[in-house]
Amino acid sequence: MEQSSSATMTLETEAMISLRNLRVSYGEREILHGIGFDVMRGETLVILGGSGSGKSTLLRTLVGLERPSSGEIWLKGKNIAAISSGEMDEIRKKIGMSFQGGALFGSMTVGENVALPLREHTKLEDSTIEIILRLKLDQVGLSGYENYMPSQLSGGMKKRAAVARALAMDPEILFFDEPSAGLDPIIAAGVDQLILELKQAFHMTIIVVTHELASAFLIADRMVLIDKGNVVAIGTTETMRSSTHPRVRQLLDRMAEPAVSEKLDYLQMLTEEHRHPGR
Amino acid sequence: MELTTQIGESVTDGLAYLGALTSLGGRAAYFTFVAPFQGKPLRLQRAISQAMQTGVGALPILSLITFFIGLILALQSAYELRKFGAINFVASAVAISMTRELGPLITAIVVIGRSGSAFAAEIGTMKVTEEIDALETMAIDPIHFLVTPKFIAMMVMLPCLTIWANSMGILGGALFGVTQADFTWVRYIQSSLDALFLRDITTGLVKSVMFGMTITAVGCHEGLSTGAGAEQVGRSTTRAVVVSIFLVILVDLVFTALFFFMSEK
Numbered sequence: 001m002e003q004s005s006s007a008t009m010t011l012e013t014e015a016m017i018s019l020r021n022l023r024v025s026y027g028e029r030e031i032l033h034g035i036g037f038d039v040m041r042g043e044t045l046v047i048l049g050g051s052g053s054g055k056s057t058l059l060r061t062l063v064g065l066e067r068p069s070s071g072e073i074w075l076k077g078k079n080i081a082a083i084s085s086g087e088m089d090e091i092r093k094k095i096g097m098s099f100q101g102g103a104l105f106g107s108m109t110v111g112e113n114v115a116l117p118l119r120e121h122t123k124l125e126d127s128t129i130e131i132i133l134r135l136k137l138d139q140v141g142l143s144g145y146e147n148y149m150p151s152q153l154s155g156g157m158k159k160r161a162a163v164a165r166a167l168a169m170d171p172e173i174l175f176f177d178e179p180s181a182g183l184d185p186i187i188a189a190g191v192d193q194l195i196l197e198l199k200q201a202f203h204m205t206i207i208v209v210t211h212e213l214a215s216a217f218l219i220a221d222r223m224v225l226i227d228k229g230n231v232v233a234i235g236t237t238e239t240m241r242s243s244t245h246p247r248v249r250q251l252l253d254r255m256a257e258p259a260v261s262e263k264l265d266y267l268q269m270l271t272e273e274h275r276h277p278g279r
Numbered sequence: 280m281e282l283t284t285q286i287g288e289s290v291t292d293g294l295a296y297l298g299a300l301t302s303l304g305g306r307a308a309y310f311t312f313v314a315p316f317q318g319k320p321l322r323l324q325r326a327i328s329q330a331m332q333t334g335v336g337a338l339p340i341l342s343l344i345t346f347f348i349g350l351i352l353a354l355q356s357a358y359e360l361r362k363f364g365a366i367n368f369v370a371s372a373v374a375i376s377m378t379r380e381l382g383p384l385i386t387a388i389v390v391i392g393r394s395g396s397a398f399a400a401e402i403g404t405m406k407v408t409e410e411i412d413a414l415e416t417m418a419i420d421p422i423h424f425l426v427t428p429k430f431i432a433m434m435v436m437l438p439c440l441t442i443w444a445n446s447m448g449i450l451g452g453a454l455f456g457v458t459q460a461d462f463t464w465v466r467y468i469q470s471s472l473d474a475l476f477l478r479d480i481t482t483g484l485v486k487s488v489m490f491g492m493t494i495t496a497v498g499c500h501e502g503l504s505t506g507a508g509a510e511q512v513g514r515s516t517t518r519a520v521v522v523s524i525f526l527v528i529l530v531d532l533v534f535t536a537l538f539f540f541m542s543e544k
Contacts, residue, residue: 063416089418096416103413105405117417165417 015074016041016173016205017062022071022081024054024061031057033229034071044199044206046216048251049226058226059177059209063097064088076172093121096166097175101182102158104150110137110161111146117168136164139201140194156187163194174198176208180215188215195219213252217241225251296522300496303422303503307430307495310423325428333394333429334436338443341389345444348381349373349451357455366460370467371474373452378479382445384531386437387490391523395498398429399519402502403512411503426499430492437491438484445483482538489530497523 015038022035031054039045049055060066062073068081075091083091104113114136118129137143140160150158159179166174179195180188192215199206199219210216216223223240225233225248232247233240240248249255315321356372402425405411414421449471456462462470501519505511 060412065412065415092416092418097413099409099413101408103409105410105413106408116419120417120419165413169417 014041015039016076017207018072018074020072020074022058022061022073023069024057024066025069026057030069031229032061032068035226035229035231036071037224037231037234039205039207040222041205042203043221044195044208044219046220046223047207047209047226048211048213048216048223049209050211050251053226054229055209055211055226056177059175059207062207063095063175064092093117093169094171095173095175096163096169096171098159098162098166098177098179100178102150102162104158104161104165106150108150109146110142110148110150110153110164113150113161114146114165114168117165121169132168136167137161139167139198140164141190154187155183156190159183159191160194163198167198171204173205173207176206176210178210178212179208180210180212188212192218213254299504300493300500303426303500304430304492304496306422307427310420310427311431314423319423321431322424322428325424326431329428329432330436332397333390333432334440337389337393337440340393341386341440341444342447344389345377345382345385345447346451346454348385349377349448349453350455351451352376352381352448353452353455357460367462367470369452369456369460370462370470374449374471374474375479377448377452378445378475378483380483380531380535382448383437383441383483383487383490384527386441386444386487387494387527388524390433390437390440390491391494391520391527394433395494395523396516396520398495398498399501399505399516400512402426402499403505403515406503406505407507407509407512421503426495426503429499430495433491433495434488437487437494441483441487442480445480478542482534486531486534489534490527493526493530494523497526 017039019036019038022032023030024032035058047055047058057066061068062075064080071081073080076094078087078091080088080091104110105116108116111133115129115133118124118132122129124132133146134143137146140163142157142160142164145153145157145161150161153161163174176195179191183191195206195208196219198204206219208216208219217237220237222234222236224231225240227247233243233245235243241252243249243252310319311321352373353369357366357369360366360368360372402411402421405425411421414424449468452471453462453464453467456467457464498519501515501522505515
């Protein structure tokens with residue numbers, strides 16, 4: 001345990017992604033109010049938060065699906081909040097994203113799904129693509145499934161196939177949106193295991209958005225807790241466990257909302273909710 | 280005051296919608312004519328399989344419908360023509376109204392029902408299941424990957440289907456001519472061809488290309504602007520059909536008027 005943490009310490013010298021005062025709005029409504037933290041090369045960072053906290057918006061912004069209204073996202077030496085779509089496409093070839101429901105293309109086989117980025121962005125021959133495809137499916141434990149349609153796969157297998165597709169271009173950063181959502185505990189544990197294996201095998205920078213605590217503590221090197229569009233706490237799993245911050249404790253101890261708040265806080269929270277419904 | 284505000288709002292909404300369609304068509308045109316020379320190859324394979332679905336797949340139902348339409352046209356025009364003892368003109372009446380108007384229009388309506396709705400449903404579902412987002416994170420432009428092959432397929436297939444529809448309509452008219460008006464099959468077809476000018480056919484085909492563009496743009500735009508949730512896909516599909524029918528008729532009117540005033544000179 002000691003050894004592995006010192007090993008990660010040496011890796012965590014260089015920031016892979018740096019967020020500076022990041023603000024994101026949908027129309028009039030601001031979802032993220034000035035987020036700032038660094039993601040180190042080779043670490044697994046888990047973004048925790050309740051529903052409506054803005055954690056999914058943060059993830060979508062990091063992969064370039066949402067444009068921030070202000071602030072900076074430094075990724076591979078470029079501020080992706082202010083680059084052209086052509087430059088963004090170059091960066092996107094270096095990142096992989098596994099979506100919540102898998103987002104596999106229903107009209108293509110698993111193999112065609114995984115091979116798609118290779119066929120689109122490389123001039124590799126079919127035989128080479130075939131080999132890479134086998135390799136990637138092998139890595140996620142889906143060897144022999146290349147001719148299945150996504151609709152023939154179970155939820156866990158879909159996630160694994162989606163990870164294989166995200167790995168196709170050998171990304172430097174891998175993003176996961178709710179990897180264990182909608183899966184039974186055993187299958188979810190399998191997906192967690194897969195993330196750990198990827199981290200060990202490739203020293204990839206992995207960013208996971210989740211609200212599953214058990215899974216978060218298993219895979220994370222560090223955690224960020226997002227609440228109402230702000231960073232509430234950031235630190236290693238140990239610092240999070242020993243944190244006394246009320247919001248952290250509330251999430252970790254699975255306390256219901258009103259129990260942790262003072263009466264006045266609760267009243268204020270209600271009026272806030274009323275003013276910005278759904279936030 | 281309120282009424283004028285409402286009218287103003289609907290006009291700006293309508294113009295914004297047309298603008299969105301135009302920009303979609305413009306980007307598809309870029310990926311068809313410009314991007315292939317910049318190293319982004321055209322997806323001919325996808326366009327061909329799309330053309331099979333929208334074009335070849337529509338043949339049976341389109342044949343049946345246009346055959347009936349031709350027969351109906353013959354019956355309706357004969358009802359009036361026989362009063363003047365001019366029942367022989369049935370052939371030209373059917374031929375001209377099919378090629379100039381009903382061939383392209385009925386084809387467009389059938390294609391809206393089969394393909395326009397399918398485009399909206401397919402792209403809308405992909406939007407809801409984050410497949411469009413997945414394309415973007417893989418640096419694949421959804422317009423390039425999904426929309427452009429549909430534009431190519433539709434703009435090629437609609438004129439082809441229209442020619443087929445014209446022939447089937449004339450054949451439907453011929454059934455009436457042969458059984459009810461002393462025509463032989465050969466003589467009916469011959470007098471149909473005699474009645475037609477090349478211009479009748481080409482104006483119909485030009486319209487059908489425009490219809491193809493309109494249907495694709497509306498179907499894909501509705502699909503891409505689908506909100507979250509399965510019921511939104513249904514909403515998009517319905518809107519795609521209703522808006523397509525309206526815009527096809529509008530385009531029809533504009534081009535028919537254009538051809539009318541052009542032929543005056």
